Amino acid sequence: MNTFGDPTIWLPFVFAGLMGLSILIYVVLDGFDLGVGVLFPFADDAEKDRMIATIGPFWDANETWLVLAVGLLLVAFPAAHGTILTALYLPVAIMLVGLILRGVAFEFRAKAPAPHKHLWNNAFFAGSLMTSLSQGFMLGMYIMGLEWTLVHAAFSLLTAVFLTVGYSFIGATWVIHKTDAGLQRKAVGWAKGGIWGLVLGIALVSMATPLVSTRIFEKWFSWPEALLLSPLPILSALLVFGLWSMLRRMPFMNDRLSWLPFAAASMLWVMAFVGMAYSFYPYVVPEKLTIYEAASAPESLFIILIGTLFVLPTILAYTVLAYTVFRGKATELRYD
Amino acid sequence: MMETLLLSRIQFAANISFHILFPTITIALGWVLLFFKIRYSQTGQERWMEAYRFWVKIFALSFAMGVVSGITMSFQFGTNWPGFMEKVGNIAGPLLAYEIMTAFFLEAVFLGIMLFGFRRVPNWVHTGATFLVAFGTLMSTFWIIVLNSWMHTPQGFEMRDGVAHATDWFAIIFNPSMPYRFAHMVLASFLTVSFLIAGVSAFRWLIGGRTEGVRVALKTAVFTAALLMPVQIFVGDMHGLNTKEFQPAKVAAMEGHWETSGNVPLILFALPDQEARENRFEIGIPNLASFILTHEWDGVVKGLNDFVAEDGTVLHPRVAPVFWSFRVMIGTGVAMLLLSWVASFMMLRRKRGVEGLPKPLLYALVGMSFSGWIATLAGWYTTEIGRQPWLVQGVMTTAEAVADVPAPMVLSTLISYLIVYGLLLTAYIYVIFYLARKMSRGEDIGTSIAPAPAAAPNAIPAE
Numbered sequence: 001m002n003t004f005g006d007p008t009i010w011l012p013f014v015f016a017g018l019m020g021l022s023i024l025i026y027v028v029l030d031g032f033d034l035g036v037g038v039l040f041p042f043a044d045d046a047e048k049d050r051m052i053a054t055i056g057p058f059w060d061a062n063e064t065w066l067v068l069a070v071g072l073l074l075v076a077f078p079a080a081h082g083t084i085l086t087a088l089y090l091p092v093a094i095m096l097v098g099l100i101l102r103g104v105a106f107e108f109r110a111k112a113p114a115p116h117k118h119l120w121n122n123a124f125f126a127g128s129l130m131t132s133l134s135q136g137f138m139l140g141m142y143i144m145g146l147e148w149t150l151v152h153a154a155f156s157l158l159t160a161v162f163l164t165v166g167y168s169f170i171g172a173t174w175v176i177h178k179t180d181a182g183l184q185r186k187a188v189g190w191a192k193g194g195i196w197g198l199v200l201g202i203a204l205v206s207m208a209t210p211l212v213s214t215r216i217f218e219k220w221f222s223w224p225e226a227l228l229l230s231p232l233p234i235l236s237a238l239l240v241f242g243l244w245s246m247l248r249r250m251p252f253m254n255d256r257l258s259w260l261p262f263a264a265a266s267m268l269w270v271m272a273f274v275g276m277a278y279s280f281y282p283y284v285v286p287e288k289l290t291i292y293e294a295a296s297a298p299e300s301l302f303i304i305l306i307g308t309l310f311v312l313p314t315i316l317a318y319t320v321l322a323y324t325v326f327r328g329k330a331t332e333l334r335y336d
Numbered sequence: 337m338m339e340t341l342l343l344s345r346i347q348f349a350a351n352i353s354f355h356i357l358f359p360t361i362t363i364a365l366g367w368v369l370l371f372f373k374i375r376y377s378q379t380g381q382e383r384w385m386e387a388y389r390f391w392v393k394i395f396a397l398s399f400a401m402g403v404v405s406g407i408t409m410s411f412q413f414g415t416n417w418p419g420f421m422e423k424v425g426n427i428a429g430p431l432l433a434y435e436i437m438t439a440f441f442l443e444a445v446f447l448g449i450m451l452f453g454f455r456r457v458p459n460w461v462h463t464g465a466t467f468l469v470a471f472g473t474l475m476s477t478f479w480i481i482v483l484n485s486w487m488h489t490p491q492g493f494e495m496r497d498g499v500a501h502a503t504d505w506f507a508i509i510f511n512p513s514m515p516y517r518f519a520h521m522v523l524a525s526f527l528t529v530s531f532l533i534a535g536v537s538a539f540r541w542l543i544g545g546r547t548e549g550v551r552v553a554l555k556t557a558v559f560t561a562a563l564l565m566p567v568q569i570f571v572g573d574m575h576g577l578n579t580k581e582f583q584p585a586k587v588a589a590m591e592g593h594w595e596t597s598g599n600v601p602l603i604l605f606a607l608p609d610q611e612a613r614e615n616r617f618e619i620g621i622p623n624l625a626s627f628i629l630t631h632e633w634d635g636v637v638k639g640l641n642d643f644v645a646e647d648g649t650v651l652h653p654r655v656a657p658v659f660w661s662f663r664v665m666i667g668t669g670v671a672m673l674l675l676s677w678v679a680s681f682m683m684l685r686r687k688r689g690v691e692g693l694p695k696p697l698l699y700a701l702v703g704m705s706f707s708g709w710i711a712t713l714a715g716w717y718t719t720e721i722g723r724q725p726w727l728v729q730g731v732m733t734t735a736e737a738v739a740d741v742p743a744p745m746v747l748s749t750l751i752s753y754l755i756v757y758g759l760l761l762t763a764y765i766y767v768i769f770y771l772a773r774k775m776s777r778g779e780d781i782g783t784s785i786a787p788a789p790a791a792a793p794n795a796i797p798a799e
Contacts, residue, residue, distance in 0.1 A: 057448035060403060070410050071436040074421060075429030082418025086739050089415050093749040096408045097756055103404035104760055107397045111767050297501055300426040304433040311437040322448050325456055 011302065012295035015076035016284065018308060019069055024273045026065035028170065028266045033059045035171020037102055037128020038164055039190055040121065047183050048121060052106065054178035054330040059106065061319060063099070073284075075304055080284040080294040087146040091134040098130030129164065136163030136201075143209055145286045158204060165197020170269065173261035178330040180255060188250045191261060195247070198265075199240055202272050206233075209279050213287055216279045229278065236271045239264050339743040341735055344416045347750040349720075351408050353713055354757045358402030360712050361532065363477050363525035365395050366470030368533070368556070373463050386549030387556075390775060391533065394768060396451050401764060408753075410436075416746070417727075419737030424500045424728055427493055427508055428483055435479035446472070474522070481521055485514035487728045488719070489582045500731065512582055516575035517719075523568040524715065526560065528708025531672060533557035534679070535705025536772050538698040541690065545776025551690050558683065558701075561676035569669065573628070579719075580629055583729060585643040585652035586722030590662040591625050592618075592655060596639040600625040604663075608655040613641065653724040657717065665714035668707050675700055706765075 033055045043051055055062075074081045085092055101123045109120035140156025141148075172190035175183065210217040219225055243264050251258065282290040295301060369392055376384035410432075413421055421428060449457060449465040457465075492507030493500045502508060537554035540546075580587045587593075592608045592615050593600055601620030608615050626635040643652035679701065682692045693701075727734040 057452050060400070060447055063403065063407070067407055067410055067436055070407075070414075071433060074410065074413055075425065075433045078421035078425035078429065081414040081421060082739070085411060085414030086418055086741060089739075089741055089745060090749075092411050092415055093752070096411060097752060099407055100404040100756060100760070103400050104397075104763075107400045108763055108767060111393065111397065111771060112763070113770060296429050297426045297499075299502060300430055303430045303502075303505065307430075307434050307437055315437075318446065322446075325449055325453055 007298040007302065008292065008295070011298050011305065012076070012291040014305065015072060015295070015301060016281075016291045018312070019072040019076065020273070020277050022065050022069035022072060024270065026062070026069055027273065028269050029062035029065060030059070031167045031269065032170045032174040032262070033062055034102070034128045034132045035167035035169065035194075036175060037124055037171075038132055038168040039171055039175070040125040040128070042190065043183070043186070047186070050179055050183055050330060051175060052109070052124075054175055056106065056330075057322065057326045059103075061322065063103065076296055076301060077284050077291060077294040078296060080289055080291075083285050083289065084142070084146065087148075088138050088141060091137045091141070095131050095134035095138070098127045098132075098134060100127070102127030102131060132164040132167045133160045136160035139163060139205075142286060143205060144212060145288075155208060159201065162197050162201025162204060165194050166201050166269075169194030169198050170262070170265045173265045176250065177259045177262045180251075180329055184251050184258070188247055192244075192247050195240065195243060198268065202236065202268075205272070206275070209276070215287070219279060229275070232271050232275050232278075236268060239268050239271070243268070340741060340746055341738045343743055343746040343750060344738050344741070345734065347746060347753065348412060348416060350750065350753055350757065351405065351412060353716075354753075354761070355402065355405035355409055356712065356716060357709055357761075358398045358405065359473070359477065360525050360528045360708065361398040362395060362402055363473050363522060364529040365391065365398065366466070366473045367526075368529055368560075369395060370463070370466050370470050371556070373466050377459060377463060381548075383548035383552050386547060387553040390549065390771070391553070392451060393771060394532075394536075396447070397764065397767065399447060401760065405757075416739050416741065417737045418739050419732070420727060423498065423732050423737070424493075427486065427490075427500055427502050430502075430505075431479055431483040431486070431508075435476055435483070477521060477525075478518060481518045482509050482511070482514055485517045486511050488517075488579075488723055489513040490728055490731055495731075513575070513578050516571065516578045519571045520568070520575050520715070521712075523564055523571060524708065524712045526564055527568060527672065528712060530557045530561035530564070530676075531701075531704050531708045532706065534561065534676075534701045535703070536768060538693075538701035539705075539769065540772050540776045542695070542698050542702070543773065543776050545772070545778075554690055555683065558676060558679045561672065562680040565669070565673040565676055569673070572669075577629065579722075580637075583723065584638040585640065586658065586719070587629065588638055588640045588643070589653050589655045589658040589722055590718060591629075591637070592659045593625070593637055594640045596636065596642055598626060598634040598636045599623050600629070600635075600637045602628065603659075606659070608659050610655055651725065653722050658722045661714040661717035661721070665711050665718060668711040668714065672704065672707055672711065675704055 036051050036055050040048060040051070070081075073084070105120045105124035105127060109117050109124060112120055137156045137160040140159035141152060143159070144152040144155055169191055172187045172194055175187035176191060179187065210220045220229060243261060246257075246264075247261060250261070280286060282292065284291045284294050369388055372384050372388040372391070375381070376388065446465040446468045449462065450469050453465065454462050486508055489512045490500075491511045492502060492504035494503050495501075533553050534557035537550050537557065540550045541554065576587065576590075591600065592603045592606050594613055594615070599622070601622045602624035603615065603618055603620040606615035606618040606620075623633045626637060627633050629635060629637055640652050640655065644650055675697075679693060679697055682694070682697060683689055685692055723729060725733050725735070727737050
């Protein structure tokens, strides 16, 4: 167990990395599911069906990354799990109700009698919206150090709106990739409208984060650390610029490059996430509890790690398989 | 604080009660679907696929309900019970992690292929996906039952600075009550599913949907129930004996037995009075409880009064809820046994099959569609309330784990959960019978989720 040095150091680090990875994968994958839900009111009935078909085979597995992320927080950093979730009691409850509505609406809207279908469409939208908003609110509260003040709540409301618009943006790029004709053109429009939410959101978070903590301020603006961080804003700006100029001319002939906006949008999320992870490390509860203080006993972490090392690659392989089986434009989902 | 504790307990109970309904269906339904699928592959008979296609939709619906309500659980550990993971996280953590990793993903990832992939992948891949979903669900059950059983009969750990540390993982996983609880729960799931399939198939039969698919589903379900009911009673008895050894206070509450004695009667009816510490209006069969619990007519059974500390602290659960939920479970179980045996007998008699079932019996099957849920919930209430005041038997109490969230906040979230759950449960049951009616009218429910896109032909990739 001591092959790699002190297990009380590297085990929490590895688990923080795994947890971060799960959150990142969740935000990208379920982000597009939720975004599709948030965009629902802008689509007509036939388009709604097709939009559902673009995420139908995936959403379940996508949502499971959230379970893994919270699960890792729970099992690897039990002290932090309690502190964070107790502080976020209400937004968590709203998110859970949202996730419930969104998840079951998938099934019910397809199975309930036709007159009830619009009710479940509304439930799908409301659930996606509640989930997105509360996740954005939690992001804001987390950045503000999990303390409830009026200013923090106001800031969190802003992040709630921006994250929701950001999700709708990545959702729109997914629809561009998975559909064609009229709906695809519509989705290009949605993406053009949504990209600003993401840009403003990233800008707001980037401005607020160093102001909240002098520690993070130091990390960002002292030499030579600033050099380490500099690729992030530069690459992000390039991505935004590339996305914008591409979206203006989409869709291309023969559906060329329809996957590119989604890929670029995902990269943008990765940038934003890496920036946050870099800023907050080594804290898991901002400025209060480090990953090393909050971690479970090394013996327990080691046991979990063994399982993780077998399971995580397998899960990734399964995920690739599922996305391969259901690749291409979304067609009618048939149970038979 | 007392109010927060009580409200948090009710909220957790509401969440976990709602949640367990759906795994109870998916655990066994996955295997039943695999059985249908294998029979189809072997015989090529369309009726097996017809049964598969109908029940895979119920599976998808139940699975979605289970996933979303399960996520709620993993958050509530943190929002309402932070003390639990802080104290026993070193043991509960890895068990939960294995539950999430090996199982949840296996199910969720392959579910897409199982549900929508029949035409997209070779037959054996589809059967394989069905197997992996069923297997994943069972593994999920295994790890959760391991954790739950460890909370009842904790082993293989030591306390250092008030925190539990694992010393022997084999002892933790194969803790004394785990094998009994696991078998009891898996059987409960198979029985719940059997009665659901039997009930819905009987409903379809009654309203005129007399297809071959309904026939095989009904037969499979009734015979499975008739075979498994006696096994479940045997396993339940073994589980009870195990509980008597490790959690005698729970057994005393189940029996409504206050003072340690021999020749204990089996109480059929009573109103346990916690304040007076006695039963009112007791009706019992002499010596039978002694015989069941000790296999001797005059066997001594520990009473509840042995679990009151010198200073008057009560270290046993509230008696009435445990006493009554136990009786609801047993009563429902007996009804399930009788119905499945009578129905099997009628079908076997002169080999008449489903035609041999008289109308009242079909109505009874419809009425008992959700009997498995009632028995399962009653059983869980018996064992979980029976563990109180402990959260982890002898290690930490429930009161120690609760979060200091203001009571009105817990109340408001509790009410919103209850409203959502009430609506969803109604919709769930309604949709099952709606689909059954639709199928019986001969309408296609095969295509779902989305109609074909009005797409340019070249945009659809070749399959």
